[in-house]
Amino acid sequence: MLRETAPAETRPGRRLTPRARLGIAAVLAVAVVAGFLLADTHGYASFVVPLRVRRLVALVLVGWAIAMSTVLFQTVTGNRILTPALMGFDALYVLLQTVVVFVFSASLLTGTDTRVQFLVETLLMVGFALTLFRRLFASGRYELHVLILVGMVFATLFRSIAGLLQRLIDPSEFQILQNLMFASFTTVDEDLVWLTAAVVAVVSVLVIRRLRVYDVLALGAGPATNLGVDHRRETTRVLTLVAVLVSVSTALVGPVTFFGLLVAHLAYHLAGTHRHAVVLPLAGLSAVICLVGGQFVLERLLEVTTTLSVVIELIGGLTFIALLIHRARRNLA
Amino acid sequence: MTATAETSARTRGHGVRAEGVTKRYGRSLVVDDVHLDLPLGGVTALIGPNGAGKSTLLSIVGRLLGADAGRVSVAGLDVATTRGDELAKRLAVLRQDNHLDIRLTVRDLVTFGRYPHSKGRPTAEDLEHVERALAYLDLTELADRFLDQLSGGQRQRAFVAMVLCQDTDVILLDEPLNNLDLRHAVAMMGRLRDAARELGRTVVVVVHDLNVASCYADTIVAMRDGKVAACGTPAEIMRPDLLEEIYGLPVRVHELDGQLIATYYG
Numbered sequence: 001m002l003r004e005t006a007p008a009e010t011r012p013g014r015r016l017t018p019r020a021r022l023g024i025a026a027v028l029a030v031a032v033v034a035g036f037l038l039a040d041t042h043g044y045a046s047f048v049v050p051l052r053v054r055r056l057v058a059l060v061l062v063g064w065a066i067a068m069s070t071v072l073f074q075t076v077t078g079n080r081i082l083t084p085a086l087m088g089f090d091a092l093y094v095l096l097q098t099v100v101v102f103v104f105s106a107s108l109l110t111g112t113d114t115r116v117q118f119l120v121e122t123l124l125m126v127g128f129a130l131t132l133f134r135r136l137f138a139s140g141r142y143e144l145h146v147l148i149l150v151g152m153v154f155a156t157l158f159r160s161i162a163g164l165l166q167r168l169i170d171p172s173e174f175q176i177l178q179n180l181m182f183a184s185f186t187t188v189d190e191d192l193v194w195l196t197a198a199v200v201a202v203v204s205v206l207v208i209r210r211l212r213v214y215d216v217l218a219l220g221a222g223p224a225t226n227l228g229v230d231h232r233r234e235t236t237r238v239l240t241l242v243a244v245l246v247s248v249s250t251a252l253v254g255p256v257t258f259f260g261l262l263v264a265h266l267a268y269h270l271a272g273t274h275r276h277a278v279v280l281p282l283a284g285l286s287a288v289i290c291l292v293g294g295q296f297v298l299e300r301l302l303e304v305t306t307t308l309s310v311v312i313e314l315i316g317g318l319t320f321i322a323l324l325i326h327r328a329r330r331n332l333a
Numbered sequence: 334m335t336a337t338a339e340t341s342a343r344t345r346g347h348g349v350r351a352e353g354v355t356k357r358y359g360r361s362l363v364v365d366d367v368h369l370d371l372p373l374g375g376v377t378a379l380i381g382p383n384g385a386g387k388s389t390l391l392s393i394v395g396r397l398l399g400a401d402a403g404r405v406s407v408a409g410l411d412v413a414t415t416r417g418d419e420l421a422k423r424l425a426v427l428r429q430d431n432h433l434d435i436r437l438t439v440r441d442l443v444t445f446g447r448y449p450h451s452k453g454r455p456t457a458e459d460l461e462h463v464e465r466a467l468a469y470l471d472l473t474e475l476a477d478r479f480l481d482q483l484s485g486g487q488r489q490r491a492f493v494a495m496v497l498c499q500d501t502d503v504i505l506l507d508e509p510l511n512n513l514d515l516r517h518a519v520a521m522m523g524r525l526r527d528a529a530r531e532l533g534r535t536v537v538v539v540v541h542d543l544n545v546a547s548c549y550a551d552t553i554v555a556m557r558d559g560k561v562a563a564c565g566t567p568a569e570i571m572r573p574d575l576l577e578e579i580y581g582l583p584v585r586v587h588e589l590d591g592q593l594i595a596t597y598y599g
């Protein structure tokens with residue numbers, strides 16, 4: 001029973017090792033980063049480059065956070081179509097952002113540091129995400145189409161409530177909030193860059209220490225339990241990390257729906273192994289290449305002002321549809 | 334249970350012990366106050382009609398599913414309170430349906446069986462276990478194939494190889510003969526019997542073929558409507574009246590070449 005997409009039996013010797021694939025991706029990422037920082041400085045490198053660094057770091061953080069959260073989420077939920085964004089995580093974060101602004105502006109805290117706001121929102125996000133989603137996923141049994149529906153309902157609900165609240169807020173703040181609803185890679189919230197970098201670094205360390213556990217989790221609840229992995233506890237841990245990562249990326253650029261799916265599948269396809277030690281960094285590097293490279297190409301080479309988010313969401317959305325069709329065909333076959 | 338099985342259970346310890354295990358889904362009682370006491374070492378066949386509760390019971394014993402009431406201990410360890418990673422070195426369980434969304438080769442899958450021992454960093458000894466398990470189930474030539482490139486029976490053997498590779502005292506298999514051809518079915522039951530006889534493993538298999546149960550099991554546990562309807566040696570269970578009561582179908586039992594063989598076709 002060969003799947004159509006399955007590559008014909010290839011000789012191991014002629015294929016690149018996973019390590020080599022990672023190496024190539026790393027080199028590409030470095031090249032893209034160098035291009036982004038150094039191109040078109042018109043002799044003002046010492047002035048321009050430092051200005052670009054913060055935006056670069058923000059893009060890298062966003063890409064890395066989205067890639068990691070998507071792959072981890074797909075591992076614990078045992079499917080390759082649902083993503084945190086599709087389950088409404090991003091929308092939930094936007095809602096919490098709105099609520100926080102609403103509450104803060106109503107009180108006398110208007111001048112509060114965005115970093116404090118971010119930390120408050122992230123804590124709320126973890127709490128709400130666990131409350132809403134843990135029971136859904138910890139059992140390890142569910143129907144995919146039910147989850148997709150639940151995700152759509154959640155996302156729509158969160159967005160509507162956020163929209164309603166925004167209408168109740170006074171107009172000057174409404175402008176700020178409206179920016180929250182749409183992703184933009186050009187206007188990054190730069191105040192948050194170093195704080196979120198620290199957060200992402202901590203999450204990455206926690207993830208690296210459990211890479212092998214995630215390999216086992218990907219087998220599903222039954223086999224993972226059989227092999228001695230506490231599925232419920234690990235699922236809770238991963239959902240917590242995912243909530244934090246979604247907070248980071250959404251706080252920096254806004255909600256991005258399909259990008260995670262795109263880079264996760266790039267990584268699954270290119271990794272040549274199931275091991276998270278390869279898949280996760282590869283997904284992260286693919287995301288960096290897409291975001292930083294995409295921004296570089298659009299801004300400097302094509303000199304168009306089309307927002308990158310539109311292009312990326314389009315390609316990601318097409319990936320989503322292709323996956324659904326592929327899956328439906330396989331189920332019919 | 335027979336007198337000999339009981340004494341051996343007392344002297345050598347329990348393989349599997351269930352006391353008052355109960356599970357309900359909504360209002361239907363799926364496993365109803367089941368008591369089981371299987372000695373360490375030996376093959377036990379779990380039989381019974383569809384929906385009798387075999388898989389549910391096996392999942393509970395294998396701590397894949399929580400019971401509503403009752404206690405289960407396996408190799409002397411209470412499955413509800415023992416740490417999962419400790420238990421995984423003593424108890425291995427395979428479910429009835431195994432589907433993976435990720436792409437793995439047969440060898441990758443079987444290597445996962447060593448995870449409880451190696452925690453994902455297989456040593457040379459672990460890899461030896463893997464190769465042995467592959468050879469044991471006639472998979473050596475398929476070892477580098479992806480699971481989605483295998484036939485149903487080949488895939489089933491790969492999953493069983495993973496579980497055997499775990500090298501545990503107690504092995505629970507839910508319909509391991511699914512999709513297997515005659516030769517591989519006979520080979521697998523032979524392997525399991527060897528594991529029980531030579532290595533002292535306690536093997537519990539759900540099977541639908543009465544004659545497999547009769548010829549390979551030391552103990553047969555027959556379930557019906559969530560209860561243990563009968564439990565004993567093949568000679569005690571392979572009786573026309575008993576089997577007819579369990580399956581609701583006339584069954585004849587013949588002695589052929591020293592084996593008790595049931596026939597039930599028109």
Ligand SMILES: Nc1ncnc2c1ncn2[C@@H]1O[C@H](COP(=O)(O)OP(=O)(O)OP(=O)(O)O)[C@@H](O)[C@H]1O
Binds near residue numbers: 383
């Ligand atoms: N998740 C569930 N929710 C509700 N009912 C269930 C669930 N799982 C099993 N059941 C019911 O429990 C009963 C026992 O199921 P179980 O899978 O244990 O049967 P079985 O003896 O293994 O049958 P088979 O020979 O068909 O594999 C069945 O009536 C089944 O419909």
Ligand SMILES: [Mg+2]
Binds near residue numbers: 387388429507
């Ligand atoms: Mg069953």
